[in-house]
Structures are given as C-alpha cells and as structure tokens.
Amino acid sequence: MQGYDKYAFEPFAVTVDLAVFTVRAGRLHVLLVERGQEPYAGQWALPGGFVLPDESAETAAGRELAEETGLADSTGSVGLHLEQLRTYSEPDRDPRMRVVSVAFAALVPDPPAVHAGSDAARAEWLPYGTPGPLAFDHDRILADAHDRVCAKFEYTGLATAFCPPEFTLGELRQVYETVWAAELDPANFRRKVLGTTGFVEAIPGAARLTGGRGKPAALYRAGPATSLHPPLLRPTTVSPEGKPS
Amino acid sequence: MQGYDKYAFEPFAVTVDLAVFTVRAGRLHVLLVERGQEPYAGQWALPGGFVLPDESAETAAGRELAEETGLADSTGSVGLHLEQLRTYSEPDRDPRMRVVSVAFAALVPDPPAVHAGSDAARAEWLPYGTPGPLAFDHDRILADAHDRVCAKFEYTGLATAFCPPEFTLGELRQVYETVWAAELDPANFRRKVLGTTGFVEAIPGAARLTGGRGKPAALYRAGPATSLHPPLLRPTTVSPEGKPS
DNA sequence: CCATTTATGGTCAGTGCGACTATAAAGGTG
DNA sequence: CACCTTTATAGTCGCACTGACCATAAATGG
Numbered sequence: 001m002q003g004y005d006k007y008a009f010e011p012f013a014v015t016v017d018l019a020v021f022t023v024r025a026g027r028l029h030v031l032l033v034e035r036g037q038e039p040y041a042g043q044w045a046l047p048g049g050f051v052l053p054d055e056s057a058e059t060a061a062g063r064e065l066a067e068e069t070g071l072a073d074s075t076g077s078v079g080l081h082l083e084q085l086r087t088y089s090e091p092d093r094d095p096r097m098r099v100v101s102v103a104f105a106a107l108v109p110d111p112p113a114v115h116a117g118s119d120a121a122r123a124e125w126l127p128y129g130t131p132g133p134l135a136f137d138h139d140r141i142l143a144d145a146h147d148r149v150c151a152k153f154e155y156t157g158l159a160t161a162f163c164p165p166e167f168t169l170g171e172l173r174q175v176y177e178t179v180w181a182a183e184l185d186p187a188n189f190r191r192k193v194l195g196t197t198g199f200v201e202a203i204p205g206a207a208r209l210t211g212g213r214g215k216p217a218a219l220y221r222a223g224p225a226t227s228l229h230p231p232l233l234r235p236t237t238v239s240p241e242g243k244p245s
Numbered sequence: 246m247q248g249y250d251k252y253a254f255e256p257f258a259v260t261v262d263l264a265v266f267t268v269r270a271g272r273l274h275v276l277l278v279e280r281g282q283e284p285y286a287g288q289w290a291l292p293g294g295f296v297l298p299d300e301s302a303e304t305a306a307g308r309e310l311a312e313e314t315g316l317a318d319s320t321g322s323v324g325l326h327l328e329q330l331r332t333y334s335e336p337d338r339d340p341r342m343r344v345v346s347v348a349f350a351a352l353v354p355d356p357p358a359v360h361a362g363s364d365a366a367r368a369e370w371l372p373y374g375t376p377g378p379l380a381f382d383h384d385r386i387l388a389d390a391h392d393r394v395c396a397k398f399e400y401t402g403l404a405t406a407f408c409p410p411e412f413t414l415g416e417l418r419q420v421y422e423t424v425w426a427a428e429l430d431p432a433n434f435r436r437k438v439l440g441t442t443g444f445v446e447a448i449p450g451a452a453r454l455t456g457g458r459g460k461p462a463a464l465y466r467a468g469p470a471t472s473l474h475p476p477l478l479r480p481t482t483v484s485p486e487g488k489p490s
Numbered sequence: 491c492c493a494t495t496t497a498t499g500g501t502c503a504g505t506g507c508g509a510c511t512a513t514a515a516a517g518g519t520g
Numbered sequence: 521c522a523c524c525t526t527t528a529t530a531g532t533c534g535c536a537c538t539g540a541c542c543a544t545a546a547a548t549g550g
Contacts, residue, residue, distance in 0.1 A: 170528075
C-alpha cells in the first residue's frame with residue numbers, strides 16, 4: 001500500500017458469490033441459479049453479482065440475498081445468518097476477464113418462495129451434493145462454505161439460524177444431524193444443549209408434536225449465546241493419524 | 246454473476262495487506278511499515294501492495310511477504326504460515342480511490358533482518374499493541390488477525406510456526422503464553438502436548454538449555470498433525486453470561 | 491554447599507461425554 | 521380397549537481429560 005502507481009494495477013471486477021443453505025425435509029439444500037449464457041451456459045452456479053461502487057462486499061451480499069430469496073436484510077433479522085467466507089482471486093477463474101469474488105455463506109430457516117431476481121435466470125433449492133459440476137470455481141466455494149458451516153456448528157449456536165423462531169430440541173438435533181451427516185444421541189444432545197447457558201431458552205408451557213408421532217416436545221427459542229463453551233463436538237470418525245476428519 | 250453489464254461496475258483496485266507476527270524476547274511483535282506520503286503520512290501501516298494482473302491474492306501476499314522480510318516462498322518452507330483472513334471492502338476505507346483489500350495473517354519463526362523492499366519506506370518489528378493508531382482500517386485488520394491466530398492456537402499445531410526447527414516444550418509454551426497473554430502450567434502443558442499424537446516429535450538424545458538456567462530440556466520438532474484433537478483450550482476467563490472472551 | 495530455576499513425572503478430584511437403561515406421552519392397529 | 525411403535529425426557533455408569541497440586545531431577549550462581 002505504499003506509493004500509488006496508477007500503472008501498477010489493472011481494473012478488477014469485484015463480485016460476491018453466495019452459498020445459501022437451508023434444511024428442508026431433513027436434507028441440506030443450496031440455492032443455485034441456472035446460467036443462461038456462456039460460459040458455463042446451462043450449468044448451475046451460486047447466486048451473486050457485482051459489488052456496486054458505493055457498496056461494501058457485505059452490503060452487496062445482503063442485497064443479493066434479498067433479491068434472490070426475498071428475505072429481509074442481511075444481519076438484522078432473527079434466524080438469518082450471513083458471513084464472509086473468503087476471497088477467490090485466481091487470475092483465470094473467469095475466462096472473460098479478471099474477476100475477484102468475495103464469497104459468503106448464508107443460512108436461512110426455511111425455504112421461502114424463491115423470488116427470481118431481475119437478472120437471475122432461475123433460482124432453485126437443490127439438495128447439497130446432487131447437482132453436477134457447478135460453473136466457475138463454485139464447487140470449491142460451496143465445499144469451503146459447507147466446511148465452514150460444519151465447523152461453526154461445533155462452537156457457535158449457529159444451528160438455530162436454520163430453525164423457525166420456535167423449535168423443539170428434536171428439530172434442532174435434526175439440523176445438526178443433517179448438516180453433519182451424522183447421528184446424535186437424543187438424550188445426550190439434550191443434556192448438552194440445555195447445559196450450555198444461553199444456547200436455547202425454554203418457552204414455558206409450550207409444546208408441539210413434531211412428526212405427528214410420539215410425545216409432544218417442549219418448545220425453545222434461540223438464546224443470546226454466540227459461542228458455545230465447551231463446544232458441541234461432532235462425533236469423531238477416528239482416523240489413524242491424529243487427524244480426524 | 247449473471248449478465249456481464251460492462252457499465253455495472255467501476256474499476257476497483259485490489260490489494261493485499263499482511264499482518265505478520267513473530268515472537269521475540271517473549272513479546273508478540275508485528276511487522277509494520279512507516280508511511281511516507283499522504284494520507285496517514287508518518288503513521289504505521291501493515292505491509293502490503295497491489296495484486297498484479299496475473300497474480301492471485303495468495304501469490305501477491307507471498308511475494309509481499311518475501312519482499313518485506315526476505316523469507317522464502319509463502320507456503321512451502323517449514324515454520325512459515327500464510328493464511329487468508331478476510332476481505333475489507335468498505336467504500337471509504339481509502340480516501341483516494343476504491344480499494345478492496347484481501348488481508349492475510351502470517352507467522353514467522355524468528356525476526357530475520359528486515360529487508361526493506363524497494364517500495365517500502367521502512368519496515369520494523371514493533372511489539373503488538375504499542376504503536377498508536379495505524380493507517381486506514383489496519384487497526385481492525387490487525388485485531389482480527391490476532392483473534393484468528395489466538396483461536397487457531399487452540400485447535401491447530403500452528404504455534405510451532407513461531408518456533409525454530411528444533412525447540413523445547415518450554416519455548417513452545419512461552420509462545421502460547423505470549424500469544425494468549427496467559428500463564429500455562431508447565432506440567433499440564435507438557436502432558437497435553439505430548440498426549441496429542443502428531444503435534445510434536447521428540448528428537449532422541451538431544452537437549453538444550455533454554456534460559457541459561459535450570460535443567461536442560463529435550464528438543465522437539467513440529468509434528469505432522471494439522472489439527473489438534475481434543476483442542477488445547479486457553480484458560481477460560483469466565484464471564485457471567487456464557488460468552489467467555 | 492545451597493538457593494534458585496527449569497524440566498519432568500505423578501497424584502487426585504471434578505467435569506464432560508458416550509453408551510445405555512428407564513419412564514412418559516402421544517398415535518396407530520388389531 | 522390392549523398393545524405396539526415412536527418420540528421426548530430423565531437418569532446412571534464408567535472413561536477420558538483437565539486443572540491444581542506436589543515431588544524429583546538437573547542445571548547455574550552465589
């Protein structure tokens with residue numbers, strides 16, 4: 001940042017790409033758009049767009065998220081999470097020109113009707129992992145976003161961002177199981193969550209049937225805690241050399 | 246990323262900023278450069294520079310790190326760590342023009358002679374926290390980098406990046422104590438580190454005096470483990486509401 | 491020789507967690 | 521209705537890890 005040599009740089013386009021996750025019907029879904037033009041015409045891609053001259057990347061990401069999903073503003077409302085992931089800047093990641101993309105991961109509670117933005121061809125929720133190769137380096141971005149979300153589930157109360165305002169512990173557990181692709185013991189999960197102050201707050205007297213079967217479950221709200229101490233570790237699939245997956 | 250409207254964006258300058266840490270004389274130090282021109286002339290700033298047209302941000306960061314410190318290439322050599330932090334893109338973060346900066350955190354083992362790059366005014370190692378306000382939003386970047394490093398010390402073997410190729414457990418513990426600004430019980434630290442497979446490897450028969458006093462300590466090398474399971478948690482300064490610092 | 495310093499080894503109690511069992515409360519089915 | 525299935529909830533047991541210690545070993549400096 002020393003010495004602004006006007007000839008030392010060429011113009012870069014700066015964009016945002018969004019990995020928007022939700023849990024629907026016990027499966028992790030991602031919001032994808034179908035590309036209408038070359039390159040990668042007809043392939044699925046992450047939603048995104050240019051950062052406008054008077055915007056930060058965060059503002060642009062919130063705007064794009066609202067455009068694509070019709071959801072309220074980025075960080076304000078309850079049960080919505082938008083977080084910067086990292087920046088992808090390989091010189092050849094877009095064959096047309098130099099594009100530097102700031103990637104974001106977003107978690108939304110339930111798939112509202114997808115509101116196709118003006119410039120978005122078609123946006124759809126697709127199960128994570130099912131669509132073939134995505135356009136550009138979006139497979140990598142999506143995988144990185146998934147890794148980040150999995151990791152943050154361990155030491156933050158982020159999972160409640162996937163849940164409606166009121167939820168049962170069974171629903172919260174299913175969110176964990178869906179994202180981690182692992183099974184959790186209901187009793188132990190309950191003990192852990194309730195033992196972590198600020199994770200969830202009980203709604204006195206409220207109860208609801210979850211799957212139409214079984215005993216009705218008590219309802220909870222997301223608590224104020226942002227970090228979990230101690231963390232809620234995912235089951236360790238032990239690998240031989242001290243480097244569990 | 247739908248529809249490339251050539252008029253929808255203005256050129257952005259893309260730069261990298263580096264928060265380069267080291268531990269020297271039991272204190273955490275940061276590599277800073279003194280700005281020679283406005284704005285913020287005379288103030289300290291993080292080293293950095295433009296991303297060149299054929300570079301990724303990672304390549305640019307490695308190049309800048311090499312230029313400023315004279316150290317070998319970015320990710321290759323032992324005991325060197327370079328990691329993307331996040332991107333800062335507030336529209337007014339540079340008063341002259343629109344600059345989007347990809348920030349990196351770097352850890353280097355010992356302060357080699359600072360090799361002032363051609364464009365860098367003067368680079369110096371300064372104790373973390375001592376210099377007044379940095380230029381631009383570099384205070385925030387530096388604080389974010391420090392947070393990241395502190396957190397990564399818990400669940401990765403990153404601390405060995407601050408150590409020379411061969412080190413004693415006392416030296417490694419001092420690295421933790423310096424970065425975390427906390428005291429650790431030597432015996433418990435030892436038990437934890439040696440009990441984590443792949444964290445460090447003993448060098449049979451080797452021993453060295455650390456501070457000139459006391460019993461000579463056995464020497465160790467950095468192990469192959471990248472992640473620590475279970476993590477080496479820093480002492481919890483308990484705060485009342487489930488959200489320890 | 492002795493005090494000091496650092497390294498290293500060990501004990502002990504408390505905490506958290508995985509595995510498991512038991513009970514409660516709903517619906518479904520004969 | 522009796523009984524099974526399903527889900528929620530409560531509790532128990534043993535293991536692993538950790539923090540707080542205590543003890544010993546091996547160096548230096550008076």
